[in-house]
Amino acid sequence: RKEVEQDPGPFNVPEGATVAFNCTYSNSASQSFFWYRQDCRKEPKLLMSVYSSGNEDGRFTAQLNRASQYISLLIRDSKLSDSATYLCVVNNAGNTGKLIFGQGTTLQVKP
């Protein structure tokens, strides 16, 4: 079983739609959780951290369910510029790094 699993998609949605991505992780001792965004042929960039209480940043909402070992990302009012691959990322080693990346979920927002 992969340490971090995501549905690769692609998710094709119209502008203005709401879309949700899910991710599961296998290590119950995982400590930190993130969503990164990666544009085509570009490096990954941090989109947002995921906190136990859930957190929101504009149109983006991240949720963590430790009991089910499940992370989600909700994007409301999708924009064309949201088209990218979204990587679910888990840190098992505290602040010493070594992030574990999921394979990513591809989102294509169409006009």
Added chain:
Amino acid sequence: NAGVTQTPKFRILKIGQSMTLQCAQDMNHNYMYWYRQDPGMGLKLIYYSVGAGITDKGEVPNGYNVSRSTTEDFPLRLELAAPSQTSVYFCASSYDREEYFGEGSWLTVV
């Protein structure tokens, strides 16, 4: 405002050749990493370093070597290149939990 700088950006190698991918960061980060990303896949950790003079293997270290003589630099050495090493290579650094990535090095082995 350089951040993490990788060179070269593109390189074609012949089977059996060797080369070094350079990575430098100017943020005084202790932690540095090398990843590879194959098409449609997530990033896989090759090697990482928690500080100058300290390196350790990641998930896919075979065929690669690293060194960390300074805080700033973390070169990745490919010995005897093989077609399976055709990939995009990303270097990253971190201070706390967020990792900052370089723009990537596209390597093709033919």
